[in-house]
Amino acid sequence: MSTFDDVQSPADEERRKLLARATAAGGLALAGASLPFVASLAPSERARAQGAPIEVDTAMLKPGELKTVEWRGKPVWILARTPAMLSRLESVRSHLTDPDSTVASQQPEYARNPARAINSELFVTISLCTHLGCVPTYAPEPGSIEGDWPGGFYCPCHGSKFDLAGRVYKGSPAPTNLVIPPYQLRGSLLVIGYDATDAPA
Ligand code: FES
Incomplete structure (x- = not known):
């Protein structure tokens, strides 16, 4: 196996x-x-x-749905995480390179928590692999990549693996977790490009 x-x-x-x-x-x-x-x-x-901020209404996202938008010429994922997805974030900790997101450049301070998010149900990340910049594949179902795959993001270029908070698995060529961009949440309106600590424009 x-x-x-x-x-x-x-x-x-x-x-x-x-x-x-x-x-x-x-x-x-x-x-x-x-x-x-x-x-x-x-x-x-x-x-x-x-590079101006962009606004995305997240109200229509279904549980488990992943939406891709573009900000500053980069793809950004918006994922509506389910309770089952959130519970798996804890169970995979021991397999991760940096489970506590200690590398400051990879996320704003307000996203340095186990869910790497302002609202744990809404995950926002730049969808470029931190190895050489390929776009990973969204593979949320356990077992969908390999027998013991716990669900997450898989980069087919050189095999890097990330959990559903974009945290890199040990043994991946990618050195760090996926990058979380600055963003604000105004109800269901997501504004990418403004820090959560900035006053609304
Ligand atoms: S670019 Fe993703 S593993 Fe190399």
């Missing part, structure tokens, strides 16, 4: 190298294409494209 920390086969390694090269090439092409696009926008639109 495969285990959670299995070493990948040579075929898997080759597939990952191809994927990494394709991702790098795609990223360069996208970066080149985005510059004329941003330059052609009106000033307010340009500010938004280059």
